[in-house]
Amino acid sequence: MADIRLEEVSHSYDGGRTWALKPMTWTWRSARAYALLGPSGCGKSTLLNIVSGLLSPTTGRIWLDDREVTAVPTAGRNIAQVFQFPVLYEEMSVYDNLAFPLRNRRYPRAEVDRRVREVSRMLGLDDHLGRRSRRLDPGRQQIVSLGRGLVRPEVAAVLLDEPLTVIDPAMKWTLRSKLKEIHRDTGHTLIYVTHDQTEALTFADEVVVLKDGEIVQAGEPAELFLAPAHEFVGHFIGSPGMNVLPAEIAGGVVRVGGTAVGRAAGDGGELPPGPVRIGVRPEFVRITAGQDAPDAGDPAGPGLAARITGLDRMGSHHLVHARVDGHALVSKTGPGSRYEPGTAAFLRFDPGRAFLFRDEVRCGSLMPLEGRGGT
Amino acid sequence: MRTRTRPGRRPAVRAGRIALNTAAAAVLAVMIFPVYWMFATAFKPAAEIQSETPSLWPAHPTLEHFAAAVGADGFWTFWRNSLAVTAAAVLLALAVSLLSAFAVARMRWRGRGPFIVMVFAAQMAPWEALLVPMFIIARDTELLDSLAMLTGVYFMITLPFTIVTLRGFLAAVPAEVEEAALVDGCTRLAAFRRVVFPLLAPGLMATSLFGFITAWNEFAFVNVLIIKDQGKRTLPVWLSSFRDVFGTDWGATMAAATLFALPVLVVFLFLQRRVGAGMIAGAVKG
Numbered sequence: 001m002a003d004i005r006l007e008e009v010s011h012s013y014d015g016g017r018t019w020a021l022k023p024m025t026w027t028w029r030s031a032r033a034y035a036l037l038g039p040s041g042c043g044k045s046t047l048l049n050i051v052s053g054l055l056s057p058t059t060g061r062i063w064l065d066d067r068e069v070t071a072v073p074t075a076g077r078n079i080a081q082v083f084q085f086p087v088l089y090e091e092m093s094v095y096d097n098l099a100f101p102l103r104n105r106r107y108p109r110a111e112v113d114r115r116v117r118e119v120s121r122m123l124g125l126d127d128h129l130g131r132r133s134r135r136l137d138p139g140r141q142q143i144v145s146l147g148r149g150l151v152r153p154e155v156a157a158v159l160l161d162e163p164l165t166v167i168d169p170a171m172k173w174t175l176r177s178k179l180k181e182i183h184r185d186t187g188h189t190l191i192y193v194t195h196d197q198t199e200a201l202t203f204a205d206e207v208v209v210l211k212d213g214e215i216v217q218a219g220e221p222a223e224l225f226l227a228p229a230h231e232f233v234g235h236f237i238g239s240p241g242m243n244v245l246p247a248e249i250a251g252g253v254v255r256v257g258g259t260a261v262g263r264a265a266g267d268g269g270e271l272p273p274g275p276v277r278i279g280v281r282p283e284f285v286r287i288t289a290g291q292d293a294p295d296a297g298d299p300a301g302p303g304l305a306a307r308i309t310g311l312d313r314m315g316s317h318h319l320v321h322a323r324v325d326g327h328a329l330v331s332k333t334g335p336g337s338r339y340e341p342g343t344a345a346f347l348r349f350d351p352g353r354a355f356l357f358r359d360e361v362r363c364g365s366l367m368p369l370e371g372r373g374g375t
Numbered sequence: 376m377r378t379r380t381r382p383g384r385r386p387a388v389r390a391g392r393i394a395l396n397t398a399a400a401a402v403l404a405v406m407i408f409p410v411y412w413m414f415a416t417a418f419k420p421a422a423e424i425q426s427e428t429p430s431l432w433p434a435h436p437t438l439e440h441f442a443a444a445v446g447a448d449g450f451w452t453f454w455r456n457s458l459a460v461t462a463a464a465v466l467l468a469l470a471v472s473l474l475s476a477f478a479v480a481r482m483r484w485r486g487r488g489p490f491i492v493m494v495f496a497a498q499m500a501p502w503e504a505l506l507v508p509m510f511i512i513a514r515d516t517e518l519l520d521s522l523a524m525l526t527g528v529y530f531m532i533t534l535p536f537t538i539v540t541l542r543g544f545l546a547a548v549p550a551e552v553e554e555a556a557l558v559d560g561c562t563r564l565a566a567f568r569r570v571v572f573p574l575l576a577p578g579l580m581a582t583s584l585f586g587f588i589t590a591w592n593e594f595a596f597v598n599v600l601i602i603k604d605q606g607k608r609t610l611p612v613w614l615s616s617f618r619d620v621f622g623t624d625w626g627a628t629m630a631a632a633t634l635f636a637l638p639v640l641v642v643f644l645f646l647q648r649r650v651g652a653g654m655i656a657g658a659v660k661g
């Protein structure tokens with residue numbers, strides 16, 4: 001077990017014209033479970049292949065603790081990897097498939113047998129050990145591939161590249177909790193690639209969001225949800241994703257179409273005036289129905305005048321669609337709430353839950369006006 | 376589910392299948408018949424061969440023609456020559472093409488595109504066009520009447536096809552299989568040998584069979600390249616000269632032809648099951 005440190009690592013498949021991975025410095029800390037989340041083509045597999053050594057990075061260096069492994073081939077890195085689709089040694093039995101990684105590393109026969117049986121019991125493959133692996137159905141084949149990734153007792157990390165894609169949903173849940181269990185028992189570093197946010201959020205200690213070959217945010221699931229550092233994280237995580245509303249900063253006050261909605265608090269000092277975008281999750285948008293501004297004495301101001309345009313009943317909650325200053329906004333409300341499409345309403349954002357973005361990157365947050373007057 | 380809802384469908388399907396099978400049987404018969412005739416004639420006594428009303432099978436089968444063929448001057452020498460040249464050419468082609476196919480299918484290098492085009496072009500070119508150049512090369516390098524030259528020529532003839540076919544088979548093996556083997560602790564070479572190579576078996580069978588048939592049956596080049604030294608001839612040439620040796624002893628000629636066809640048949644039957652699958656896989660994926 002070791003920390004895996006990437007130092008200015010980048011990769012280009014076409015000699016530098018486009019970059020599948022932009023220079024990144026990042027450490028995968030030992031024994032943690034990571035989810036690597038991002039849209040298709042953002043460089044997730046590229047990143048994993050660089051860690052495992054199947055690809056050499058175009059620039060940068062890779063360290064396992066104090067040992068530089070940039071030039072060390074895959075076999076010398078002691079990293080296990082499971083691919084998106086089943087990869088089997090078709091000519092071998094299931095048992096031999098599972099034993100293959102151990103035999104290559106010259107584990108004693110008894111140890112091989114013990115490990116293979118342990119993994120097969122964990123993954124429910126006991127009845128299939130003697131079968132030719134190509135005779136299994138695709139789901140089982142993938143479980144065998146998974147088993148090969150988990151069979152080695154001492155690995156620096158186990159890399160899982162969307163390992164459950166071909167597995168049916170019911171089995172997926174079982175396997176995912178198995179994986180968590182295994183992670184708890186073995187303490188392997190796990191890097192789990194997915195583009196399913198639920199999978200990422202339920203599985204990982206830490207979620208790393210990748211976009212266009214860059215890490216846009218990394219943090220605990222709650223952090224990504226409550227405080228997205230990038231508009232993309234806001235959209236990608238949560239359903240529906242974060243609302244984005246164009247606004248203007250002037251004199252430290254954020255206004256939407258002339259209405260002051262709060263104070264601009266920069267993440268790194270005062271924010272210069274000019275356009276910004278407010279990002280706020282539907283969970284933190286409050287609606288008050290009616291023509292008149294509610295509670296005119298509220299120090300936070302009257303709120304944003306809006307028109308309700310639609311209502312989705314989702315069972316556990318409602319999604320209320322509204323238009324503000326020509327922009328669409330969604331609010332998540334309790335299942336009992338009543339809003340009529342076509343009527344007027346006022347919107348407010350929960351304090352500390354609305355953020356300001358410039359060039360898609362978070363630059364500050366929206367704070368209550370604190371009675372400085374709102375018009 | 377089919378029987379209840381659409382009762383009219385089954386007979387139609389069956390009729391179609393019968394028609395197809397009949398057609399296949401007819402084609403088979405036309406293709407097989409000359410071969411069968413060769414076999415049958417080889418076993419017929421001379422009188423039966425010459426008789427006014429040809430019989431479909433030998434009434435009194437005899438091995439005398441085989442004895443005559445095998446006993447003929449130099450039969451075993453030619454047989455050995457053929458086998459040696461063919462086997463050497465096929466093995467050489469397999470070894471070289473396996474490496475080239477790997478380079479073409481799996482590695483990126485400058486000139487890969489042009490290389491593939493060249494291989495295809497070489498495969499397109501009619502071999503007969505090379506007869507004269509080859510003769511001149513052999514003459515100038517004093518390689519006329521040499522089995523090594525012949526082996527080289529057969530190697531050259533089979534190589535493009537072998538590369539192209541094996542490349543198809545190799546491309547059909549997902550790169551992940553190799554990557555997985557690397558992750559599981561193999562070196563690049565071991566990954567190829569232990570994981571990829573077994574998957575290529577049908578491809579290797581198909582290409583070696585093709586190479587074997589090509590080299591074994593080849594006539595034009597031997598005829599041009601082996602001119603003086605009779606001891607360096609191969610079976611096809613010997614067979615063509617058979618008429619002169621035996622007059623028109625059709626029985627012995629057919630027996631010799633049967634002996635000539637036998638190795639191909641044996642090799643084919645031996646490899647047949649895997650080759651069938653291989654040809655299909657190669658055709659679809661290659």
Ligand SMILES: Nc1ncnc2c1ncn2[C@@H]1O[C@H](COP(=O)(O)OP(=O)(O)OP(=O)(O)O)[C@@H](O)[C@H]1O
Pocket residue numbers: 013020038039040041042043044045046047195
């Ligand atoms: N072998 C390759 N040659 C050229 N370009 C490649 C190659 N592999 C990936 N790319 C490109 O690099 C970028 C990143 O690809 P990568 O496979 O890492 O994405 P990913 O995040 O794993 O996507 P997915 O979720 O679809 O698996 C993509 O734009 C892709 O087209």
Ligand SMILES: [Mg+2]
Pocket residue numbers: 044045046161
């Ligand atoms: Mg991928």
